[in-house]
Amino acid sequence: xxxxxxKKHEEILKxxxxxxxxxxxxxxxxxxxxxxxxxxxxxxxxxxxxKNNKEITGDVVIDEVCHLLLTRRAFREHKxxxxxxxxxxxxxxxxxxxxxxxxxxxxxYPVLDTLFIGVTKHIYEFQEWCNTCGExxxxxTNGICPIARCPKHMLNGPCGGVVDGKCEIDxxxxxxxxxxxxxxxxxxxKIHLPRDNSKRARxxxxxxxxxx
Amino acid sequence: xxxLKQALENQKxxxxxxxxxxxxxxxxxxxxxxxxxxxSVTAVNVTDNQRALVxxxxxxxxxxxxxxxxxxxxxxxxxxxxxxxxxxxxMGAYALGIRNILAITGDHTxxxxxxxxxxxxxLDSVQLLYLISKLNSGFDINEHPLQGKTxxxxxxxxxxxASDLEPELIKFEKKIKxxxxxFQTQIIWxxxxxxxxxxxxxxxxVKILAGIIIISSSKVINLMNKKVPGIKIPDSIIRRIExxxxxxxxxxxxxxxxxxxxxxxxxxxxxxxxxxxxxxxxVIEMSR
Numbered sequence: 406x407x408x409x410x411x412k413k414h415e416e417i418l419k420x421x422x423x424x425x426x427x428x429x430x431x432x433x434x435x436x437x438x439x440x441x442x443x444x445x446x447x448x449x450x451x452x453x454x455x456k457n458n459k460e461i462t463g464d465v466v467i468d469e470v471c472h473l474l475l476t477r478r479a480f481r482e483h484k485x486x487x488x489x490x491x492x493x494x495x496x497x498x499x500x501x502x503x504x505x506x507x508x509x510x511x512x513x514y515p516v517l518d519t520l521f522i523g524v525t526k527h528i529y530e531f532q533e534w535c536n537t538c539g540e541x542x543x544x545x546t547n548g549i550c551p552i553a554r555c556p557k558h559m560l561n562g563p564c565g566g567v568v569d570g571k572c573e574i575d576x577x578x579x580x581x582x583x584x585x586x587x588x589x590x591x592x593x594x595k596i597h598l599p600r601d602n603s604k605r606a607r608x609x610x611x612x613x614x615x616x617x
Numbered sequence: 618x619x620x621l622k623q624a625l626e627n628q629k630x631x632x633x634x635x636x637x638x639x640x641x642x643x644x645x646x647x648x649x650x651x652x653x654x655x656x657s658v659t660a661v662n663v664t665d666n667q668r669a670l671v672x673x674x675x676x677x678x679x680x681x682x683x684x685x686x687x688x689x690x691x692x693x694x695x696x697x698x699x700x701x702x703x704x705x706x707x708m709g710a711y712a713l714g715i716r717n718i719l720a721i722t723g724d725h726t727x728x729x730x731x732x733x734x735x736x737x738x739x740l741d742s743v744q745l746l747y748l749i750s751k752l753n754s755g756f757d758i759n760e761h762p763l764q765g766k767t768x769x770x771x772x773x774x775x776x777x778x779a780s781d782l783e784p785e786l787i788k789f790e791k792k793i794k795x796x797x798x799x800f801q802t803q804i805i806w807x808x809x810x811x812x813x814x815x816x817x818x819x820x821x822x823v824k825i826l827a828g829i830i831i832i833s834s835s836k837v838i839n840l841m842n843k844k845v846p847g848i849k850i851p852d853s854i855i856r857r858i859e860x861x862x863x864x865x866x867x868x869x870x871x872x873x874x875x876x877x878x879x880x881x882x883x884x885x886x887x888x889x890x891x892x893x894x895x896x897x898x899x900v901i902e903m904s905r
Contacts, residue, residue: 556725556736557696561743562788564722565803566846569780573846574727586784593787596794599700599744599758 406524407435407498408531409442409517417494418457420514424492427459428483430476430505431466432497440529441517442496450496450516462489470501473508480508487511539605545595546581547588552600554581560597562586619716620688621660622770624885625799625824628659631885633690633801633826634897635662638673644681647673650894655687657898662690662719662801662887666697668844669729676706679715690772691715694723699739703748704757711752711767718771719801720745724846742773743791750796772799772824776847777814778807786817799824801887804841806851808878815883826885829875831900832858832868833893840891865893869900876904 421427429447436442444466451461463486467479480487487493492512495502499519506513523531536553542560543550552558556574563582566573570583586593624631634657636650654661663678679689691710698706707718722742726734740748748758755766773792779785789800800818805811805827818825830850832838838855841848854871861867876886886904888897 556727557722557738557741559722559738559741561741561791563781563784564741565774565776565779566724567779567781568847568849574725580781582784583781586781586787590783590787593784594791596743596747596791598747599740602739 406438406522406531407500408520408523408533409436409439409498410520411441411446411496411517412515414453417514417516421454421459421492421494424512424514425460426462426490426492427454428462428487428490428493428511429464430470430479430493430495430497430501431464432470432501433466433468434471436470436497436501436517437466438525439531447496450494454494462486467497470495470497471504473504476501476504477508480505537605537609538600539609540601542597545592545597547585547592549581549584549588551581551585554579560600562593619770621690621717622798624659628885630880631824631826632658632888632901633660633662633885634658634888634890634894635664635690635692636678636894637664637667637892638675638678640670640672642673644673647678648681648685651682651685651687653895654897655685657901658888659885660688660690660717662692665692665694665721665723666729667692667724669696669724669726669731669734671729671731676710676713676715679710680713683714688717689715690717690719692719692721693745694721695738695740695742695745696723696726697734697737699737700748700758703740703745704752707749707752707767707769708763711769716768716770718749718769720749720771720773720797728844728846743788743795746771746773746792746795746797753796770798771796772801773797774803775800775825776803777805777811778803779847789818790821793821793823797823799826799884801826802828804828804830804848804850804889805875805879806854808875808882811879812882824884826887827879827883828889829872829879829886829900830889830891831872831893831896833865833891833896834868835859835864837868837891837893865896869896869903872900873903876900880904 431442431447447464465479465483495505496516502515521533523533526532538552563580567580572578634654639647663675665675666672679691682689726736749771751758752767755763775789838850858864
């Protein structure tokens with residue numbers, strides 16, 4: 406899931422300073438689970454903006470804003486409300502925001518900051534366990550990713566900053582190499598040579614056309 | 618000629634120390650400290666933006682030391698440069714006459730005075746050693762031949778008092794497999810533990826310099842315990858410094874006592890002073 410958090414309201418008001426009529430887009434997928442851009446948050450945002458003298462021309466919560474076809478369809482269905490607006494405000498991840506940009510010529514502004522791909526550890530508590538490096542290493546590290554879970558992406562064991570299995574930059578954070586070691590210490594012995602970063606050239610493009 | 622390598626091969630007990638480049642371009646203090654330690658140690662490490670603080674570059678610091686007739690150990694981290702920059706810098710360092718390298722991953726950017734910076738970490742310390750071994754054999758990291766290879770004497774860091782010791786030792790062995798020729802350890806407190814480590818480390822053909830810190834005040838204790846990852850100064854030492862009427866003298870005494878105990882145990886001592894380089898000659902003198 407893509408983990409997001411809401412920007413400060415003052416920041417949103419700042420870039421909306423010249424906007425008067427606003428259409429709001431929420432996301433039924435990740436942003437709903439993160440409680441950052443679902444039905445309820447869209448409603449709260451409308452209330453907040455109304456109090457700050459903005460007119461809301463309409464809203465829609467799209468199943469997956471990042472799905473360009475779904476977003477374009479929703480924009481056709483809400484054409485009139487969007488026409489009346491001067492600005493579209495998007496409560497979805499960065500991919501969702503740009504899917505909206507690709508669906509309208511109106512000004513588009515974000516409400517959320519996109520943080521990472523994460524697991525839900527507890528309700529409303531998320532952690533980054535994969536950073537989409539493009540070359541999965543989990544078969545060699547007992548299923549624990551040192552690239553995503555170590556701030557230094559150490560590939561050959563813990564750095565000198567580890568204390569009692571915890572990370573130097575955040576004592577709440579488990580050092581992945583200590584976790585890997587505890588599962589099976591043999592996994593620590595292999596020398597991992599420098600990674601091939603060309604395998605994950607950015608921006609990423611994947612086409613399955615012709616495959617399916 | 619490589620003085621550090623020669624000394625480690627021929628002498629009983631070798632001293633190194635480290636000095637920190639200034640934040641800024643005024644190298645007066647840096648050079649004064651270098652002059653103070655010059656006669657007491659074989660080589661001087663120049664730190665690479667230690668604790669992720671923005672400082673004058675390590676390579677420039679090394680060159681300044683060379684001009685003073687001091688043999689530098691060029692500390693290089695993987696925090697701020699990708700593998701292209703690191704290779705380029707190492708070739709440049711060699712061409713400028715720098716012969717000793719200490720390869721480290723480096724404290725995270727978030728802990729320094731420029732936390733907004735993008736951390737690089739394209740390589741880790743083990744991979745950096747591997748890279749240096751490549752340059753030493755006349756190739757870049759992708760096996761392209763070099764016009765003139767490097768011949769670095771290169772080492773790394775190990776922490777014999779790591780809270781998670783076995784993973785640390787597995788990594789130590791990987792560093793040796795990647796060619797590390799010497800180690801400067803993290804600060805040593807527990808001599809018995811260190812002796813155990815040396816018994817194990819003597820299996821390998823590497824030179825070990827024990828990290829010894831000179832504590833000159835409770836301010837240094839605070840700095841080390843709070844700001845330097847992986848460092849914990851024991852309470853017994855803190856009490857000795859705090860109770861003493863002359864903390865500087867006590868700190869010098871503690872360090873020299875430790876070094877005395879290490880003679881015959883390892884290949885030398887690497888003295889860490891936290892900006893009090895002027896105490897180094899005294900400590901070395903007292904430990905003889």
